[in-house]
Amino acid sequence: MVSPVGRIVRGLFVCYLVSFVLVMGWAYVMGKAEAPVHPLLAASWRLYEGVADWLGGFLFFHLLSVVLVVGFFSSRYLLVQQDVRDRFRILQGLLVFVVVEAGAYLLLQEGVKPLVIRNARHLEYRTRLAEEFLEVYERAKERGDGATMLQALRSYTRLIPSDESYREELRTLERERPTVEEAGEEEGFPAVPHNLSAGEALRLAEEAFQKEDAYTAYYYARLAHAIEPSLVEARRLQAKAWDAILREEETASSRKDKDFFAAKRQAYERLMEGDYLGAYYAFMRLREERPRDADVVRYYEEAREQVESYAFYYEEIANLSDVGGIPRVFFARRGDDRVDFFYLERVIRVAEGTYGFGVEVTGVGREGSLVYRLRAPYAKIERGILVLHCVGRSDRSVRFLPEREGEVPYDPAFLVPVGLDVDQLLLLGGTGWEGRTLSELFQLVWLPDRVLLPRGEITTLIYIRIYRAVLFLIGSFLVLALAWRGRYRAARRSWGLLVVGGPLVAAAVWWGADMMDKGGARLIAAAMALGGSGAAVAVLVVGSAVLLGLSLLLLVRAMR
Known part of the structure; x- marks a missing residue:
């Protein structure tokens, strides 16, 4: 046998389900005539928007359901519970349910709702990217540029994989155009020891x-x-070793060996300079010629390690153009004599x-x-540094350096300190x-305080979110x-009473919920603007305590 509280909870969940169906029906049927996304993404976008709308209005749906x-609906059944202890047990069960539901409400508002909003915005961003790739494709088609057409269409179909018409064109x-194999990953070699003392380095040299x-x-x-x-x-040992290098080149048995040793010496001089x-x-070419030469292997690895300390490879980002990522990362950082503004059109984390x-x-x-300005098509963020130097892994003609304007205070100019880790930057x-x-x-x-943000606005929003919970x-x-x-007045209920009084009750509940929500939010914002965080916390704590106490008092009196 179902308890009275169980019946009420079951009725509430039925009302929640009905409200969800109505909101989703509105989102799919009566919502925006044209969704701001690709037609093949519209169904998913409407799903996310509908869930977000339902969660946004869940307080109203919950109060109306109660x-x-x-x-x-339960008035006649509850009227039978005349014993004070029976009524107390019912109200006690309802109070426990409401408290548990408040925790679930907080999880929905702070976990699910932001997630579905992000997913909806991500679909909108995917649509913009897809449209840009289609424009590139159409312009390349007019020029007859097959390579650009192929790359643009590949990127488009990765973003909109269900578009069969363009997949067939791809x-x-x-x-018609054979696929070019991408360069593989470089093979790893033992690294040169670091943090040596002068005596240890001399011993290794000897x-x-x-x-x-x-x-x-x-x-x-x-x-x-x-x-x-x-x-x-x-x-002295350095001079002797250099003489040995020159003798090795002079005593080479063939012209091919002489050319190899001369190229190795020149590459080594570049490394030392x-x-x-x-x-x-240079060492990459030599390694391809003689992959077992120990000197070439070692100094190729040393040169590669040095390059990767101030640059990154274009091959790392070549296939990321169709990855949505996080759009429009913008922030400002305060320095001693200037303010640095950072803008990244898109950030992708893989x-x-x-x-x-x-x-x-x-x-x-x-x-x-204006003190300086740097513009670069690509960047890598690592260890709190914005690396603006992009090079080809095997093609030396591929190199991207930032455009510079003014007097850049960084040396080198393509390594810009951000002062934030990746997780903070993505926020x-x-x-x-x-x-x-x-x-x-x-x-x-x-x-950190050096990052300029509207902290007052964010803090106000935090207090308002807590108040809404x-x-x-x-x-x-x-x-x-x-x-x-x-429940006494509704005991002799009729469907006519529900039809006539239902809309009035719904309007009253909507007005009351909206007034408490917006009124409390505006009061907290005013306290924050006039008295700072302390005043806002006082308003939040005192106001919530008074309203909570008043509501509990009314509930106890109703039980009597």
């Missing part, structure tokens, strides 16, 4: 020289001399790293004058505040008390 179920293009490994001996001897310039033995990118490409597209960094002085882009969870809003407020309890208690009192 009025209908407790005050009307298959036709791929049959050991290498005894083994007739002139390149390794020269490397460590030069390193020992750089660490401790007064170390005469290191300088700090031209790491040139040394990287397993290989985090990358930015359409990057602009602008420095503005105290008087509003600053994407949807507006409605798509943020409560925990994300707290993280934004706790960002408490408002669910307050409204539930108030409506439960009124419905419990009204």
Whole structure:
């Protein structure tokens, strides 16, 4: 046998289901005539928008359900419960249910609702990207540029995979134009030891020289001399090793060997002079020619490691153009004598790293004058640094450096400190505040002070979100008390009474919920503007306590 509380809870869930069906029906049938997304994405977009609308109005649906179920549909059954202890048990069960439901409401508002809003905005962004790729495709088609047509159509079909018409065009293009195999990953080699003392480097140089490994001996001897310039033995060994390198080149048995040793020496000189990118490409060619040469293998790895310390490979981002990512990351960072503004059109986070597209960094002085500006098509974000230097992994003709304007205060100019980790940076882009969870809003407020944000606005929104969670309890208690009192008048219920009085009750509930919601939010915002965070917290705590106490008092009196 179902308990009285069980019957009421079951009726409430039926009302919730009916409200959800009505809202989703409105979203699909009577919503926006044209969804701001691709037609093939419209159904998913309407689903997300419908769920967001239902969660946005859930407080009203809940309060109206309590009025209908407790005050009307269950009124005759509840009237039988004349014993005070029976009524107390029913109300106690309802109170427990309301408190549990308030926790579920908070999870829905701060977990599910921001997620579906983000998904809807992501579909809108995917549509914009797809339209851009279609424009590129159409322009390339007019020019007869088959390679650009193929790439643009591939990107479009990754964004809109269910568009069969363009997928058929893509298959036709791929049959006409053979697929070019992408370059594979580089093979790994043992790295050169770091953090050596001058004595340790000299010992390694002597050991290498005894083994007739002139390149390794020269490397460590030069390193020992750089660490401790007064170390005469290191300088002497460096000269001996260089002579051995030249003799190795002179005594080569064939012209091919002489050319190889000369190229290796030139590549090594580039490495020692700090031209790491040139040394990287030179040792790459030598490694392809003689992959078992120990010197080439070692110094290729050394050059590659140095290049990756200040640049990233174009191949890392070549296939990310059709990945949605997080759009429009924008923030400002305060410095001693200027403010730096960062804008990234899109940020994509994948397993290989985090990358930015359409990057602009602008420095503005105290008087509003332009100090510098950097523009780059691509960037990689790692270790709090914005790397604006992009090179080809194997093609030295592929290189992207930022366009510079003014006097750039960074050396080199393509390594710009951001002062934020990747997780913090991603918080600053994407949807507006409605798509943020409560925990994300707290993280934004706790960002370093040098990051300029509307902290007052964000803090106000946090307080309003907390108030709305408490408002669910307050409204539930108030409506439960009124419905419990009204059950006597509705005991002789009729469907005519429901048809006539239902809309009036719904309008009254809507007005009351809207007044408590907006009135409390405006009061908190006014307190924040006039008295700061302390005044807003006082209004939130005192106001919530008063309203909660009043609603509980009315509920106790209704029980009597």
